[in-house]
Amino acid sequence: MKERIHIYHTNDLHSHFENWPRMFDFIKERQSFHKENGEEVFLFDIGDFADRWHPFTEGAMGKGNVSLLNEGGYTAVTIGNNEGITLPFEQLNDLYDKANFDVIVANLYYKGRVRPDWALPYQIYETRKGTKIGVTAVTAYYQKLYEILGWELSEPITELEMQLNQLKEKVDVIIVLSHLGIYDDEKIAELFPQVDLVLGGHTHHVLYEGKQVKNTTLAAGGKYGRYVGYVTLDVDQDLPTKIEATLYKTADLPKSVNEDEKIAEFREIGKDKLDKEITVIPQALSFDWHYDSDIPTMLCEAIHEWCNADCTMINSGLVLTALKEGRVTKYDLHQMLPHPINPCTVEVSGAELKEILLHSQDEQWPELTVKGLGFRGTVMGKFVYYGIGIDREKHEVKIGGQPLIPTQDYTLGTVDMFTFGKFFPEIRRSEKKHYYMPEFLRDVMEWKLLKLYRGGQ
Secondary structure, three states, X not given: OEEEEEEEEEOOOOOOXXXXXXXXXXXXXXXXXXXXXXXXXXXXXXXXXXXXXXHHHHXXXXXXXXXXXXXXXXXXXXXXXXXXXXXXXXHHHOOOOOOOOEEEOOOEEEOOOEOXXXXXXXXXXXXXXXXXXXXXXXXXXXXHHHHHHOEEEOOHXXXXXXXXXXXXXXXXXXXXXXXXXXXXXXHHHHHOOOOOEEEEOOOOOEOEOEEEEOOEEEEOEOOOOOEEEEEEEEEEOOEEEEEEEEEEEHHHXXXXXXXXXXXXXXXXXXXXXOOOEEEEEOOOEOOOOOXXXXXXXXXXXXXXXXXXXXXXXXXXXXXXXXXXXXXXXXXXXXXXXXXXXXXXXXXXXXXHHHHHHHHOXXXXXXXXXXXXXXXXXXXXXXXXXXXXXXXXXXXXXXXXXXXXXXXXXXXXXXXXXXXXXXOOXXXXXXXXXXXXXXXXXXXXXXXXXXXXXXXXX
């Protein structure tokens, strides 16, 4: 028996809908072409299709993204960290209620190692010629963050081994959907020669013609829908499966009919859903990345209070818009703070805290370009403090008006991206971190505005 199987794959769209109309047209056209020719075709997404930075995703908590996957005719998807740890428990748990595709994620559980009904450990697809394709999937191991939200996450490589043991005697071809990143994908290929194909994501790597690692082909298409991946499997019972991978650049695909209108409509739909009044403010609130301004100062104070910290430090680049006098809506706060970033605290010694704070005074920070770590802005901006006094000339620091004590432990309020990034080693290596989830910065800001302007608690 000889058979050619066609596979298309996407990853890490991150709600960049400016690329979706062309992707959609291309995917549907190719699906129709293969089906008309009696060929087998499968379509997979490797996670982070939904990202709450976009109002369309925020407004429907990802369910609009699921509708797009339905319309695209996807065979199966896995979840990325943007589905897994930026949505509250209930929103993720019912995200795929109306999905017309399989959701495969082997290492996600309810607490107590109970598997959700909607999260399959693997699925077996059989072609009309009888080829059995086993598909399993694993997502990035943010174990502590999933636990805070009410989930249990198993170690992905260990989980994958268990699923592959289940599949190996049942199928002719094994595919792994991996939202782990390129280095773990290579590790999978090294450890599990029975895996024919790894469709990857998470680290936004681009493999223009795939990558061969021992017996396994790796394929991945970057980020933001800039590419659509295409893989052919030539299956012959008498020979090893031949696999070829390539990428189609979305910018080179034909422009979709009414493309600009379709892209604008995504934002308008989200804006309409988020047009919910929070409060009314008596005067405009400013922001600035280089000088003291209203909103960064207010946000810093809000995080300080929310986290009950000894002192708090954030960067002003988190704030992307001002607030006009009058009505403030959820859309306004979303545009001002679109990041999937949570407030957090870290416990550090006074000596470490002094190093952090003096380092934060460096003149490089305001113009430093920041990418990733949940940050959806442009530059770091100047640092803003609450409960902190710094005399740069004397290298002296006061906390709560009192001289810093090097041997004393302090609870520093800040944002979670500093615990993941390399900006402040003392913060990253702290063993005592507390993440406030599922609230984002915009939720804390909403709480603060209500407290200031409606007397809320």
